[in-house]
Amino acid sequence: MTADTTTANTAPESVAQRISTLRRLARNPQAVITASTLMVIVVAGLLASVISSHGPSHASLDAINAGIGTDGYPLGADKDGRDILALLLHSINTSVVTALIGTGLALAVGVPAGLIGGYFGSRVRAATEWLFNLIMTFPGLLLLIVLMPVTKGDFRATMALFGVLLAPNVFRIVRNQVLGVKNELYVDAARVSGLPDRRILARHVLFAVRGPVVIASAFLAGTSISVQAGLAFLGVGNSEVPSFGAMIHSGFANLYVAPSQFAIPSLLLGIITASLVLFGNALRDTLEGSPRKPQPIVTPTPRAATGTSERAEGLLVVEDLAISYESPDGKPNEVVRGSGFTVQAGETLGLVGESGSGKTQTAFAVLGVLPPAARVTRGSVRLDGRELLGLPDREMRKIRGRTIAYVPQEPMSNLDPSLTVGAQLATSIRAVEPMPRAEARQRVLPLLGQVGIPDPERVAGSYPHQISGGMAQRVLIAGAVAGRPHVLIADEPTTALDVTVQAEILDLLHDLRKRLNMAVVLVTHNFGMVADFCDRVAVMRQGEVVETGTTTETFDAPRHEYTRMLLDSILDDTTTRSDAPPRADAPPLVDGPQHTDAPIGGKRTS
């Protein structure tokens, strides 16, 4: 239990992680600039009557078309003699109300409908979808103009209507999110816990959809403001209400006399909507994460580059390999630190370790297919004496498939669902050895036969979804051995498969390895597979190889404590549970911790 509780000591770090969304937002310059711009504008609007001495509809004949800087009219006055500054500030308030009503109604209608439509059965979903599709077909702006007699020109009523028209956007976002979340196991667990549907929706589902909804709100607010301005510019609705649209309209008539009357409100409107859109983008980047810049793999410096005398010999030699990733806080995080092993021609090596031990990363480094964020910081990988680290991608591509090949863990996700199996194999054959398409296609069938597929012609013509997982893995193995590689790296090749299929795939690898005299590196966490398949073992823990040896030696007399612990953890074959179930009529014991240190089972039956 000790190893299990080690991570519990990292509490302070995790607390910092929890508030990191806000902090990350504060670190994003785009978010900071747009948010503070909006904040200044909104506050100025709220202080309108303090900042400006005139009311928004106060018109003075003396001030008609007053220029910028006129006494009492810092931004001048319009053609009716109204203070432009006062109009601007009150227009901000109109815009804020507009944004609140439009976005608020869109959310109020769209979010509950999306939750209901996504969570409940197909009939409810179909009904809500139909309704919102219908709303979407309405020509929005036209409808708002036509319904002016109903809304009596009040911009608030108009915006409420517009909010309903925006609701389908919210509905779709929420519905799609809910469809993804509702099959999560924690929602099932909540159901089993006896939570009623509305509580599950409120506690588990709504929480998961909040991010996209927040992002969408910023865009909806921008849309509401520009639509309201557009309507006011067209002169639809009550012209008494101060608004950017009305100001631009009035300035437009005076464009040649006093261009600033047109330019100032346009500029402010532009700043507001642009800020909202840019803030929405910044929110999206922060909440959903933008793609990180790929980093080039640093050319490693082998520790003993020239010291040929102490170099290990073998077909594949990995020496002192270290791989690190940049953690979110910018510090390098070394996932592999000094892993190393050698494989002779025709030999099988088991690279074993638990999750996070770095065994797959090591395999990827050998293949030259580490993800872009990874950096090889030191070490050496030599194939037949040739250094592979730092080779250009073009060179590496020649080696992959021909000298060194790979069998992945998930057969299905490594096949293209839109191409037949035969076509994919033909492509990989031609990648290894350029030849006419027809010839490659002819080579596919014997290749499939070689990996024990009983009906090669049918399988070659099938799409990946038409074949089983075991069959798909055979196809991938066929592709891997097509170029007669010297080394095959199999990364947990049977973990995704059923036990009985697992055994067949191992048999196949056994057979191929003998026939083609391949060396195989089997990356696995399963000691049974190592015992079945490997000549030698390398045990990895936390990025390091802690023990190497022949399989029999390692299993009989493990030298490293960690290996011993792993071997002891194996649920062996002969121990069965020995304690009988309690008699049904016996009173239950008081529950609570009563640590019985007795191991499970204990009695050996053979």
Add this chain to the structure above:
Amino acid sequence: MTGTLLDIDGLEVTFPGRGLRCRPHQVLHGVSLDVAAGETLGLVGESGSGKTTIGRAVLGLVKPSGGRITFADVDITHAAGARRRALARDIQVVFQDPYSSLNPSLTIGDILGEPLVVQGVGRKEANARITALLDQVGLPVNSAARLPREFSGGQRQRVAIARALAPRPKLVVCDEPVSALDLSTQRRVLELLVDIQRDTQVAYLFISHDLSVIRHISHRVAVLYRGDLVETGEAAKVTATPDHPYTRRLLLAAPVADPAEQQRRREERWRFAERDADRSAA
């Protein structure tokens, strides 16, 4: 049979086919099994055998198309709404994936408190119970204020076990609870489950594809193959000297961590395969 807690009789489950022309697909063809109070019934089978579907039917997460599920002499086959919610007190679940079975945005305390609050337990009492539960599954008491992502897979599975135990259930459906865990963690979680069963006399319907896991926790074992039970019996018998050829195949397919023994097994398996081939050729 006296002491029978869960009785499944002729359970059938059919999933509607996807698309217009697809016919409905029957995944369980009349499965009957029972679990006594305080007992572990291991349900073993490969993917597509329907083992998870049995568990989900007991939990009310899929609707059976035939048969009966009786819990404590009450028919719960089609229990829904308030009746199903009332069953939460007695039937609980531990899922396979400790990552997606805990809501990432709730603290451990909230996750554990949820089933209690639903049962009408007061906040203060619930907190005391949460502390006891954390202790029972071997997690530090200050875990309650933390989020699931701060814990490793094994620790998360402990949280999931604590959540299942919260209402003091009589039956926990364990759906591959250790398959996603590392070897050493796997063993500790299995030991924890056995300890808890000894202390609380909860019954487990323990679903797994791994015979060695099943062997370590089960009193009795049921083997499922393509929606049918092929063998049921005492764990020691079924996992050592099975009667059914499928169970035998399953047993020989899992490699053992002993090079010499594994070599013997491989040969035995090949003999079986050859015999099957001869038989089908004849």
